[in-house]
Amino acid sequence: MFKQTLQSMRKISVGILLLALIATSYLPAAQAASAAAATGQSAGTATALVNDGGEYLRSLITRGYIEFTEDLQNASDPITRAQAAVLLQQALQFQAPAALVGFPDVSAENAAAPAIYALREQGIVQGGDSGYQPDSALTREQLASLLSRAFLLNDNGIQTGYADGQTIATVHAADALKLKQHFIWDGQNFAPQAAVTKGEFGRALYLTLGLDVADPGAIPLEEFFRESDQQGFQLSPDGKHMAFIQPVNNRLNLFVMEVGQEKAVQLTHETERSIAGFAWVSNDRLIYAKDSGGDENYHLLVVGIDGKGQRDLTPYENTTSQLIDILPDLPDHVLIGMNKRDPRIFDVYRVNMNTGEAVLAAENPGNITGWMTDNNGKLRIAISSDGNVSSLLYREKEEDAFKPLLDTGLGETFSPLMFTYDNKHLYALSNLEADKAAVVEFDPGANKVVKTVFAHPDVDVSGIVPSRATKTIVAAVYITDKVHYTFFDADLEKVYDSIRKELPGMEIAIGVPDEKGNFRFQAYNDKNKGVDYTYNAETGSLEKIAELSYWLDESKLADMKPVTFKSRDGLTLNGYLTLPKGKEAKDLPLVVNPHGGPWARDAWGYNPEVQFLASRGYAVLQVNFRGSTGYGKAFLDAGNKEWGKAMQNDLTDGVEWLVEQGIADADRVAIYGASYGGYAALAGLTFTPEVYAAGVSYVGPSNLFTLLGSLPPYWESERELFNQRVGDPVKDKELLEAISPLFHVDQIKAPLFVAQGANDPRVNQAESDQIVQALKERGVDVPYMLKQDEGHGFYNTENQLDFYRALEKFLDRHLNP
Numbered sequence: 001m002f003k004q005t006l007q008s009m010r011k012i013s014v015g016i017l018l019l020a021l022i023a024t025s026y027l028p029a030a031q032a033a034s035a036a037a038a039t040g041q042s043a044g045t046a047t048a049l050v051n052d053g054g055e056y057l058r059s060l061i062t063r064g065y066i067e068f069t070e071d072l073q074n075a076s077d078p079i080t081r082a083q084a085a086v087l088l089q090q091a092l093q094f095q096a097p098a099a100l101v102g103f104p105d106v107s108a109e110n111a112a113a114p115a116i117y118a119l120r121e122q123g124i125v126q127g128g129d130s131g132y133q134p135d136s137a138l139t140r141e142q143l144a145s146l147l148s149r150a151f152l153l154n155d156n157g158i159q160t161g162y163a164d165g166q167t168i169a170t171v172h173a174a175d176a177l178k179l180k181q182h183f184i185w186d187g188q189n190f191a192p193q194a195a196v197t198k199g200e201f202g203r204a205l206y207l208t209l210g211l212d213v214a215d216p217g218a219i220p221l222e223e224f225f226r227e228s229d230q231q232g233f234q235l236s237p238d239g240k241h242m243a244f245i246q247p248v249n250n251r252l253n254l255f256v257m258e259v260g261q262e263k264a265v266q267l268t269h270e271t272e273r274s275i276a277g278f279a280w281v282s283n284d285r286l287i288y289a290k291d292s293g294g295d296e297n298y299h300l301l302v303v304g305i306d307g308k309g310q311r312d313l314t315p316y317e318n319t320t321s322q323l324i325d326i327l328p329d330l331p332d333h334v335l336i337g338m339n340k341r342d343p344r345i346f347d348v349y350r351v352n353m354n355t356g357e358a359v360l361a362a363e364n365p366g367n368i369t370g371w372m373t374d375n376n377g378k379l380r381i382a383i384s385s386d387g388n389v390s391s392l393l394y395r396e397k398e399e400d401a402f403k404p405l406l407d408t409g410l411g412e413t414f415s416p417l418m419f420t421y422d423n424k425h426l427y428a429l430s431n432l433e434a435d436k437a438a439v440v441e442f443d444p445g446a447n448k449v450v451k452t453v454f455a456h457p458d459v460d461v462s463g464i465v466p467s468r469a470t471k472t473i474v475a476a477v478y479i480t481d482k483v484h485y486t487f488f489d490a491d492l493e494k495v496y497d498s499i500r501k502e503l504p505g506m507e508i509a510i511g512v513p514d515e516k517g518n519f520r521f522q523a524y525n526d527k528n529k530g531v532d533y534t535y536n537a538e539t540g541s542l543e544k545i546a547e548l549s550y551w552l553d554e555s556k557l558a559d560m561k562p563v564t565f566k567s568r569d570g571l572t573l574n575g576y577l578t579l580p581k582g583k584e585a586k587d588l589p590l591v592v593n594p595h596g597g598p599w600a601r602d603a604w605g606y607n608p609e610v611q612f613l614a615s616r617g618y619a620v621l622q623v624n625f626r627g628s629t630g631y632g633k634a635f636l637d638a639g640n641k642e643w644g645k646a647m648q649n650d651l652t653d654g655v656e657w658l659v660e661q662g663i664a665d666a667d668r669v670a671i672y673g674a675s676y677g678g679y680a681a682l683a684g685l686t687f688t689p690e691v692y693a694a695g696v697s698y699v700g701p702s703n704l705f706t707l708l709g710s711l712p713p714y715w716e717s718e719r720e721l722f723n724q725r726v727g728d729p730v731k732d733k734e735l736l737e738a739i740s741p742l743f744h745v746d747q748i749k750a751p752l753f754v755a756q757g758a759n760d761p762r763v764n765q766a767e768s769d770q771i772v773q774a775l776k777e778r779g780v781d782v783p784y785m786l787k788q789d790e791g792h793g794f795y796n797t798e799n800q801l802d803f804y805r806a807l808e809k810f811l812d813r814h815l816n817p
Contacts, residue, residue, distance in 0.1 A: 052075060052076055052197070052199045052200075053075040053076075053197060053198065053199015053200055053201075053202050053203050054075040054199055054202075056199065056202035056203040056205075056206040057072055057075055057198065057199065057202035059206060059211065060087075060091070060202055060205065060206055060211075063211065063216075065090065065091045065205075065209065066087050066090045066091055066205075067090060071083065072198055074198070075197060075198045075199030075202065076197050076198075076199060077197060077198055078137040078138070078195040078196065078197055078198075079137070079138050079195075079196055079197060079198045079200075079201045080134060080135055080136065080137060080138065081132060081133055081134050081135075081136050081137075081138050081142070082106075082110070082111075082112035082115075082116065082132075082134035082135065083112070083138075083198070084138045084143070084146060084196075084201055085112055085115040085116045085119050085125070085134075086112050086115040087201065087202075087205065088115070088119065088124075088146065088150055088205070089114070089115035089118045089119060090115075091205060091209065092150060094115075094118040094119065094121075094122060095118060096113075096114030096115070096117060096118045097117050097118065097121045099117075100113045100114065100117045101117075102117060102120055102128055103116065103120075103127070103128065103131050103132040104129065104131050105131035105132055105133065105134065106131070106132050106134055110134065112134055116132055116134065119146075119150070122149075122150070123149065124146060124149040124150045125146070137195035137196070138195065138196045138201065139192065139193050139194065139195060139196065140176075140190060140191060140192050140193070140194050140196055141168050141169055141172035141175075141176055141190075141192035141193065142172065142196075143179075143196045143200075143201065143204060144172055144175040144176040144178070144179050144185075145171070145172050145175040147175075147179065147184065147204060147205070147208050148174075148175035148178045148179070149175075150208075151208050153175070153178040153179075153181075153182055153208075154178070154802070155174070155177075155178065155181065156178075156181050156182065156785065156802040156805070156806060157181075157785045157786050157787045157788075157799070157802060158180075158181040158783050158784060158785045158786075158806065159772075159784045159785075159786055160177060160180045160181055160781075160783065160784070161177065161180075162176070162177075162180070162187075162188060162189055162190040163188045163189050164189045164190055164191065164192070165177075165190070167192055167193075168190060168192040169192065172192065176190055176192060179204070181783075181806075182207075182208070182805075182806075182809070183207065183783075183806065183809035183810065183813060184204055184207045184208055185204070186781075188781060207809075212809075212812055213616065213808045213809060213812045214615075214616060214808075215617075218615055218616070219552070219553075219556060219615050221612065221801070221804055221805060221808060222801060223551060223552060224552075224608045224609075224611055224612040224615070224804075225608055225612070225797075225800055225801060225804060226549075226551065227247040227250075227252065227797065228529065228546070228548040228549065229246065229247075229546065230244045230245070230246050230255075230546045231244060231245050231246075231546070231548055232244055232245040232277075232278070233520060233532050233545055233546070234278070234279070234280060235259070235280075235514075235520065235534075236280050236283050236305075237280060237282070237283055238283045239259065239514065239518070240258065240259055240283070241256050241257065241258055241259060241283070241305055242256065242257055242258075242259055242545075243255065243256045243278065243280065243286055243305075244256075244257075244264075244546075245275065245278070246264075246266075247274075247797075248266070248269075249271065250796065250797035250798060251270050251271055251272070251273065251274045251796075251797075252270075252274035252275055253266060253267070253268045253269065253270055253274075253275065254266075254267045254268040254275055254278050254286065254288050254303070255267060256286070256305045265305065265306065265307050266307065267286065267303045267304075267305070267307045267310075268288065268303065268310075270290060272292075272293075272789075273290060273291070273292065273293065273294075273789075273795070273796065274290075274795060274796070275288045275289065275290045276288075276289040276290055276291060276298060277289050279323060281302065281326045281334055281353070282326070282331055284304055284305050285302055285303065285304050285305065285309070285353065286302070286303055286305070287300055287301065287302050287303075287313070287323060287334065287353075288300070288301055288303070289301075289321070289323075291320075291791070292759075293758075293759045293788075293789045293790065293791065294757050294759045294760065294789070294790045294791020294792065294793075294795065295759045295761060295791055296320060296712070296761050296762075296791060296792070297317075297318060297319060297320045298314075298320050298321050298322075299312055299313075299314045299315070299321060300312075300313045300314050300321045300323060300336060301313060302334075302353045311353065311356055312356070313334070313336060313351050313353065313356055313358075314336065314338055314340075314351075314358075315356070316338070316340045318343065319338055319339055319340040319343075320338075320339060320714065321336055321337065321338050322336065322337040322338075322346065323335075323336060323337075324336060324337050324348060324371055324372075324373065324379075325373040325377045325379075326377060327350070327377040328376055328377050329376065329377065330350070330377075332352055332353055332354050333350050333351060333352055333353065334350075334351055334353060335348055335349070335350060335351075335361060335371075335373065335377065335379065336348070336349050336351050336358070337349075337371060338358075339713070339714050341363075342364075342366075343713040343714060344366075344713045344714055344716040344717070345364040345366055345367075345368065345714065345716075345717070346364060346368070346371075346714065347360060347362065347363050347364045348360075348361045348362040348364075348371055348379060349361055361379065362379055362382075367384040367385060367386060367717060368382045368383065368384050368393075369383050369384065369385045369390075369717050369718070370382065370383040371383075372416055374419040374423040375418075375419055375421060375423055376423065378397070378398050378423075379398055380394065380395055380396070380397075380398070380419075381393065381394060381416055381426070382402050383416075384404075385717050385718070385721075386717065386720055387717060387718045387719050387720025387721040387722070387723070387724075388409065388410055388720045388721065388724060389407050389408070389409055390407065390408045390414075391404045391405075391406070391407050391408075392404070392405045392406050392407075392408075392414060392416070393405070394444040396445070405444060405447050406432075406447065408432065410637075410721070410724050410725075411633045411636060411637045412431060412432055412633070413429055413430060413431045413432075413437050413460075413633075414428055414429075414430045414432055415428055415429045415430075415437075416428045416442075417429060417439075417463070417464055418464075418466060420441070421466075421471035421472070422471075424443070424445070425441050425442060425443050425444070425450065426441070426442040426444060427439060427440070427441060427442075427453070427464060427473060428440055428442050429460070429461060429462075429463075430442075430449065431460070431632070431633050433449075434455065435632040435633045435634055436455065436456060436457070436458070436459060436460050436461075436632045436633075437460035437461055437632075437633075438452055438453070438454060438455035438456075438461055439452075439453040439454045439455075439461050439464055439473075439476050440452050440453060441453055453473070453476065453488075454476035454486055454488075456478045456480075458480060458631075459478050459479060459480055459630055459631060459632070460478070460629070460630050460631070460632060461476050461477065461478045462477050462478055462479055462630065463476070463477040464476055464477065465477065465485070465510060465511075465512065466512055467489070467492070467512065467513040467517075468512065468513060468514050468515050469513045469514065469515055469516060469517040469537075470489060470513075472488070472489070473488065474487060474488055474489035474492050474513070475487045475488060475489070475492065475493075475510070476488075479601075479603055479630055481562035481574075481604060482507060482562070482603075482604045482605075483507065483509065483603065483604075483605075485510070492510075492513070495535065495537075495540075496508060496510065498540075499521070499523075499535070499542065502542065503523045503531075505525060506523035506524060506525050506528070506531075507523070507524055507525055507605070508521055508522075508523055509521060509522045509523075509524065509530075513537070516537055516538070517537030518534065518535060518536055518537050518538075519534070519535050520532065520533070520534050520535075520545075521533055521534075521535060524605055524606060525554075525605070525606065526557075526558075526559060526560035526578075526604060526605055526606055526607075527552070527554040527557035527558075527559075527606060527611070528548075528549060528552070528554060528606055529548040529549035529552075529606045529608075530548045530549070530606070531544060531546070531547045531548065532544070532545040532546050532548070533545060549606070556581065556615075557581065557611050557614075557615070558578050558579060558580060558581045558610075558611060558614040558615070559578065559579070559581075560576050560577075560578045560604055560605075560607070560610065561576065561577050561578070561579075562574065562575075562576055562604060563575055563576065563577045565653070565654065565657045566653075567626075567646075567649065567650050567653050568649060568653050569646070569649075571626060571635075571638065571650070573623055573624065573625065573626075573650055573653070573654070574623075574624050574631070575602065575621065575622050575623040575624050575654065576602060576604060576610075576621075576622045577619065577620070577621055577622075577658075577663075578610050578611070578613075578614045578619065578620040578622075579614065579619050579663070580614045580615070580616075580617050580618060580619065580817075581614065581615075583617065585619075585663050586662055586663065587662065587663075587664070587665040588617070588618070588619040588663060588664055588665060588668075588817075589617065589618050589619070589664075589665060589668035589669070589670075589815040589816070589817045590618065590619045590620075590621060590655065590658060590663075590664040590665070590668065590669045590670070591613050591618045591619070591620050591621070591669075591670050591671070591672055591811065591815075592621050592623070592651055592654065592655060592669065592670070592671040592672070592684070592692075593609070593610065593613075593620055593621065593622050593671075593672055593673060593677065594622075594623065594625065594651055594671070594673040594676070594677040594680040594681070595622065595624070595628070595673070595676070595677055596673065596674050596675030596676045596677050596678075597627075597628070597629070597675070597676050598625075598627050598628065598639065598643075598647065598676040599627065599628070599629050599636065599725075600628065600629055601624045601628040601629050601630045601631075602622040602623075602624055602628075609804075610622070612804065612808075613811075616808060616811070616812070616817055617817030618670075618811070618815070618817055619658070619663060619664060621654050621655070621658060623650055623651055623654045625639070625647050625650035625651060626638040626639045626642065626646060626647055626650055627639020627640075627642065627647050627725075639725070640724065640725050641725070641726065641727050641732065641735060643679065643683070643704070643726055643727075643739050644679075644683040644686075644687055644738070644739030644740075644741075645739065647680070648680060648683050648684065648687060648688070651671070651680060651684065652684075652688050652691055655669055655691055667693060668693055668815045668816065668817075669691060669692050669693055669815075670692060670693060670694040670695060670696070670811055670814065670815055671684040671685070671692050671694075671695050671696070672695070672696035672698070672807070672811075673696075673697070673698065673700065674698040674699055674700070674793060675698075675699055675700065675762070675763065675792065675793075676700070677698070677700065678696075678697035678698050678699055678700015678701070678763070679697070679700045679701050679702070679741075680700075681695040681696055681697045681698075681700060682695065682697045682700055682702055682741035682752075682771060683739070683741055685741070685748045685749075685750050685752060686741040686744045686745070686747050686748055687739075687741075687744070687747070689747055689748065689749045689750060692750050693750055693751075693814050693815060694750050694751045694752070694753075694810065694811065694814035694815060695750055695751075695752050695753070696752070696753045696754075696755070696807060696810065696811075697752065697753075697754050697755070697768070697771075698754075698755045698756075698793070698803070699755065699756055699757060699760055699762075699763045699768075699792050699793055700754075700763065700767070700768075701763050701767045702740065702741050702742040702767050702768070702770055702771035703740050703741075703742040703743075703766075703767060703770055703771075704726060704727065704729075704736045704739065704740045705729055705736055705740065706764070706766055706767065706770070707763065707764075707767060708722055708723075708726065708729055708736075709729070710764045710766070711762075712761045712762065727739075741771060742770050742771055742774060745771065745774045745775055745778065746778070748775065748780075750814070751810070751813075751814050752771075752775065752780075752782050753782070753783045753784075753785075753806065753807070753810045754768050754771065754772055754782060754783070754784045754785070755768075755784075755785040755786075755787075755794070755803055755806075756768035756769075756784070756785070756786050756787070757786075757787050757790030757791045757792060757793065757794065758786060758787065758788045758789075758790065759788075759789075759790065759791045760790075760791045760792045761791060761792065762791075762792045763792060765786070768784065768786070772784045783806065783810065785802065785803060785806060787799050787802075
């Protein structure tokens, strides 16, 4: 859960190594009829279909998937195996084989023979001497195998079953479950030997084809979540090579190429799980991170630019690692933080990349939560914390002992960013003198702030841009509606303005200028994941490196608009509203999408989840509720011990604001979030059941006692912080009981979908198991997707797609966009 608080405090030039870790029912007849009408259905033979399921058959006929025949007239009649084969062949457009032989009871003269043998050739129907029995009624278990094989339905991890599951024939049992996993069949009982009516077959075929969840011409789901062909570009220190990440068989691997050349060398060959990030450690070597199944026990491995010399620098069990810095004076060594001696704390090791030898460089006394080096790789800053009070520790030289300089309490910030280039002062983010965090220059020798570099009146400053060319910081970064820069270098500001003019409609995220003033930047907006460029300071020219989402047509995507509204107790709340393109902003189905953290925030830009939901007809509301970061100390502290209470009210107030404006339909509101957002989804369904028609909790906690009792051991130093901001399990027992959804499942009325990674170290599997089991004991059938090879969120492509396909189906069933 939560944004990780134990991060190595390395200098900016190293870059980021570890990437940040975010009862069903059938489609109503009215919706199917509307879908059919939208495709231009005219009054005619197809409209004569009657009885249950006829609307699905009509839509399939109108859309051209199947042909109308008189024997489809009464949708309540049982469908034969031959008729089912014909409709399935038509829908999938299978060609009949040349030889129509194989079943003794299906001759070539049989009208259904081309369809039956087409299915046989595809391996969808099997058997030979026993015959096909074309005139027999199709049973439900036979339907399950027919659709499962025809559409290659997979086991998507949803834990489900039927009360009469033991009566399903073994050969059909797994396929029957897949119908429920993919929201094609619902209910507690399957009645496997019951005859399937023509209407039921039409409905099942309609749902399996996915015709219920996307309008004709809609962008396919897979396109929103497709990995970029290449991403994460980083130049080597000497600027001669470019490293990047590229998917290979749905796993992200590390590549490097010589600048100016097109051929790249694949350095890693991961097949089980993508690498988590990388950094250059010299001109000819890189270091990268990977974990196992999402357990977040990150190993750091080194590899040469020729793909040789690969070595695991942290080959220890139950240990997670952090790159702290490279060592200019010891080019064959790196500084790595590891919790191998004590799982609760990180010591610093000097590791030889040639031999793997790890020598203790700084032993953690038990309270150090972060380390930082100067520009020469010397370890000179440490942060200690008891979760309530943090202390900045400093030493002039590595052989000196650390001494405390200043303390910060809960809500106060003094976060060192980097040393000045002469290694005498520190740049830091500080809110010690004000509500909003500002960039300050701090003299550790004199133990005082010597300059406020930049402050913004409305929001926290979020970062700085240093320049190796000028040996200064050249800009401050802050986020209001969007990301903004305040420049301290007039020349760079001119360059920035010229780039914006050259790339209209794009925001510009600039990188760190090198010794020559060259830098990499990314142009992006709310409909474009980004285009990477390099800027050449000598020529003033731009060179495009890669377009990260070139396959998406921006004209078909939706605008993400910054919004502001008031909470019930008068707080100003900011967020973003994305409305479906081409639809009137009136009585829309709404998805509230609270962010994780909760000590984080949403920001403007391309968000694949938001664009996907908007493309399916939903308005999407993202609220930076109280307790979010970026809006100052008071706003952050306003969320203390307000989980499920005022923090949740902020989301509810956002819903009511949109309903009052007529934008959202009060009867069609869902809440979906991950991590803390998953908790907010559970809390919304539990504590405001009248607001939401459905909810989705993705790696969300349900019981705050077990959540706080199972924090990763390396978060132990932050326990007091959780006690202060969430609640103390002993002192605040009544509060935690009141705001834990698990203890109030009887209040949940709306359908719930739960997704969880089995190896999640932050929100353990038990958090989802508990709420699902409690609802099942009440007789509530909860779709529960559990992935055995994932942790805090799904990172393998096939698992991501399973989740989003299920999310699409689930929301469609209950919001009817």
